[in-house]
Amino acid sequence: MTAAEETVLGEDKPWGEVTPEAARKLLVAAVEAFAERGYHATTTRDIAGRAGMSPAALYIHYKTKEELLHRISRIGHDRALEILEEAAAGPGTAAERLAAAVRSFVRWHAERHTTARVVQYELDALAPEHRTEIVDLRRKSEAAVRRVIEEGVAAGEFNASDVPGTTVAILSLCIDVSRWFNTQGRHTADEVGALYADLVLRMVGARK
Template identity: 50%
Template sequence: MTTQHINDTMTDPTNRTRLREAATSAFAENGFHATTTRDIAAAAGMSPAALYIHHRSKQDLLHVISRDGHQEVLQLVRDASASSGGPEDRLAEVIRALAAYHAENHTIARTVNYEIHSLSPAQQAEIGGLRTAVLREVQAVVEDGVEAGVFDAPDPELTTLVLLSLCVDISRWYEQDRPWSPGELSDYASVVALNAVRPRSGQRIDAATRQPSTRSASERMATR
């Protein structure tokens, strides 16, 4: 076997994927600090030195996993929030998408959400920016619902944080042997979310006064 063949084998992109998958599982199960580079390499079926061919350090590997995971969630939220329909339909789509993602990808979701403090300050800042972008995308939908009078959310940002926590926490406890499929769970989560933000007794809320409105939607629109 030539040196070039060995180098090509070690830098094969599939090896990078194997390392990421092994690291994700190990971080989710044991935590970042309890996982060694040898653990990751062994799980990937590679030599201990293999990790350093693709990543500068174990922390760099966690950063890549976290960055890519958050970017995927951000795009997912953007797509869902841009769906057709009013604020209720759009919020339902967002919650379904987030809940399903955190159930279907619970291993990587545990890692990217619960190991963020193991990153460097600069890495945390980058991931924090992505998390804020996700928050603002969902918050915009909540604010649209408040403005339309179909959501009662005195503090849209806090409301959004609560709704996001509902979805993110699924990754902490969800396993494949649970009695609910990701689809069933995501549908239920969307119902819970909508019930949490809808005015009581189906009343519409005036966005300016925070009081039940007696005007129809068309009347409110006509005065804007």
């Protein structure tokens, strides 16, 4: 599935707020190029060609290739944080909220696997100031999950001795779905989300 096809899945349209239309097309083209070739092997000419534009037209909207990557990364990390914080602050027990967070986070990485690979795995290609910004968003996402686990431990719902380590392991497990998920595979995004939610509850020693 291409980044362009991902934008029509459900109501969550990752580039829907980007205007004008030419700027949105460039983001979609950049995602596809970065996912296929890697950031460093992709040129602005590659991106412009995929978007049906000239390289000169690209520079009207984005000054550099890195600016495109930063925009993609910022939108993706903002969405990831929104998903996790919304689930973490929702109703129910800590176990129910943690399971909801994992299901939603995994589903996003499965349904948007092309986009998510770029968002999650091209961090080191960002300029230092942009990398610092994105790392801060990642820490906030980590904090949202850690908070739920801490609440579960305090309430006697979970038996997790290393909460920070468990938090990192959970997020890594969810993010890695973007590497291997295949829309033509045996399991749907929802099924993988449910499976991972069950696995995570086992990881934290949730009481049945």
